[in-house]
Amino acid sequence: xxxxxxxxxxxxxxxxxxxxxxxxxxxxxxxxxxxxxxxxxxxxxxxxxxxxxxxxxxxxxxxxxxxxxxxxxxxxxxxxxxxxxxxxxx
Amino acid sequence: xxxxxxxxxxxxxxxxxxxxxxxxxxxxxxxxxxxxxxxxxxxxxxxxxxxxxxxxxxxxxxxxxxxxxxxxxxxxxxxxxxxxxxxxxxxxxxxxxxxxxxxxxxxxxxxxxxxxxxxxxxxxxxxxxxxxxxxxxxxxxxxxxxxxxxxxxxxxxxxxxxxxxxxxxxxxxxxxxxxxxxxxxxxxxxxxxxxxxxxxxxxxxxxxxxxxxxxxxxxxxxxxxxxxxxxxxxxxxxxxxxxxxxxxxxxxxxxxxxxxxxxxxxxxxxxxxxxxxxxxxxxxxxxxxxxxxxxxxxxxxxxxxxxxxxxxxxxxxxxxxxxxxxxxxxxxxxxxxxxxxxxxxxxxxxxxxxxxxxxxxxx
Numbered sequence: 001x002x003x004x005x006x007x008x009x010x011x012x013x014x015x016x017x018x019x020x021x022x023x024x025x026x027x028x029x030x031x032x033x034x035x036x037x038x039x040x041x042x043x044x045x046x047x048x049x050x051x052x053x054x055x056x057x058x059x060x061x062x063x064x065x066x067x068x069x070x071x072x073x074x075x076x077x078x079x080x081x082x083x084x085x086x087x088x089x090x
Numbered sequence: 091x092x093x094x095x096x097x098x099x100x101x102x103x104x105x106x107x108x109x110x111x112x113x114x115x116x117x118x119x120x121x122x123x124x125x126x127x128x129x130x131x132x133x134x135x136x137x138x139x140x141x142x143x144x145x146x147x148x149x150x151x152x153x154x155x156x157x158x159x160x161x162x163x164x165x166x167x168x169x170x171x172x173x174x175x176x177x178x179x180x181x182x183x184x185x186x187x188x189x190x191x192x193x194x195x196x197x198x199x200x201x202x203x204x205x206x207x208x209x210x211x212x213x214x215x216x217x218x219x220x221x222x223x224x225x226x227x228x229x230x231x232x233x234x235x236x237x238x239x240x241x242x243x244x245x246x247x248x249x250x251x252x253x254x255x256x257x258x259x260x261x262x263x264x265x266x267x268x269x270x271x272x273x274x275x276x277x278x279x280x281x282x283x284x285x286x287x288x289x290x291x292x293x294x295x296x297x298x299x300x301x302x303x304x305x306x307x308x309x310x311x312x313x314x315x316x317x318x319x320x321x322x323x324x325x326x327x328x329x330x331x332x333x334x335x336x337x338x339x340x341x342x343x344x345x346x347x348x349x350x351x352x353x354x355x356x357x358x359x360x361x362x363x364x365x366x367x368x369x370x371x372x373x374x375x376x377x378x379x380x381x382x383x384x385x386x387x388x389x390x391x392x393x394x395x396x397x398x399x400x401x402x403x404x405x406x407x408x409x410x411x412x413x414x415x416x417x418x419x420x421x422x423x424x425x426x427x428x429x430x431x432x433x434x435x436x437x438x439x440x441x442x443x444x445x446x447x448x449x450x451x452x453x
Contacts, residue, residue, distance in 0.1 A: 016213035089212030
């Protein structure tokens with residue numbers, strides 16, 4: 001992923017519908033060490049063909065939800081990022 | 091104790107009941123979620139569950155601690171969720187709690203299943219009989235990302251601004267970012283507030299009246315003065331200031347409504363205003379201006395002398411309040427008489443004077 005400033009490599013996990021669309025359960029990508037959640041989501045959607053479900057995705061950074069898309073996220077090398085479609089547990 | 095688990099095998103309800111047992115508990119509540127065999131007329135064969143294991147365990151533990159802070163009497167909490175393929179009629183999730191009294195156990199279990207459906211990252215796919223394609227389900231309670239208004243992408247909407255470099259000199263142009271601009275605005279507002287506050291203190295809180303002459307330029311309607319009275323510790327005396335020429339003295343303003351009604355009434359039944367009517371029209375308008383300016387015309391004054399009085403009044407006001415003069419867009423330089431030409435008298439030395447006198451004598 002191209003961006004200005006320092007870049008770190010993180011693990012990206014896909015589940016359910018997003019896993020099927022991305023055609024992989026996990027991947028490693030370079031992301032800016034500092035990025036707004038909505039921009040990050042846009043980049044992931046473009047790169048992994050998730051456009052059909054992009055309005056229903058929520059991200060989790062190191063196993064915590066990023067509930068607000070305007071939040072700024074700080075990444076470190078090796079962090080875990082999960083692309084989470086609407087839940088259906090229970 | 092909290093029992094949180096993701097399991098691959100069928101859930102044994104009697105085992106869960108054992109986990110709940112406690113000598114001090116009079117109630118245990120168990121919720122069992124099972125798979126349905128139909129969805130929108132399609133026959134469901136089985137359900138496939140998958141989870142983000144580590145985060146699911148984390149979120150389930152979070153639910154346990156939430157329950158304990160809401161219902162401190164809870165003894166044991168069990169949250170087991172099955173993963174992988176679950177045939178119809180089998181349990182996919184079991185949530186159970188035990189407590190000394192029933193209300194805590196019942197309420198907490200109901201709360202916990204709602205939370206699980208909202209927050210725990212587990213997904214199920216329904217597999218249907220026949221040719222129907224399998225479908226990922228969505229809980230209506232599922233967590234969603236908040237779309238903040240500020241996340242609007244301004245760069246997606248380019249805005250063409252025609253930039254002119256000819257900026258009027260009295261305007262100040264500042265190019266800064268939003269944060270700096272709002273900081274400056276805040277400072278400006280604060281400074282104005284302070285100015286008004288200090289002015290109010292000057293207006294309303296005079297030192298004892300006998301030490302200072304009356305302030306004629308104050309906007310204050312009333313002024314309080316603290317005057318120490320005989321046989322009294324302290325007494326507040328309120329002094330009323332009558333600002334005759336200030337607009338906030340509403341009762342001194344012309345009664346526009348009355349004037350307007352008069353005009354409307356006199357127009358009824360008369361299309362062409364008579365000469366007398368016209369006279370009374372400008373008369374009343376002149377009267378309005380005069381009363382606003384605080385002038386009282388004598389009855390024998392004709393129109394020109396009244397206008398002259400008004401002009402004099404304006405000149406007076408301009409001279410005592412020159413700060414308002416710049417609102418009239420008149421170039422002050424054009425009003426000033428041209429500077430007189432400087433003529434320098436020629437000076438003569440004693441010798442030159444002597445020559446001059448000699449010359450005159452000879453003529």
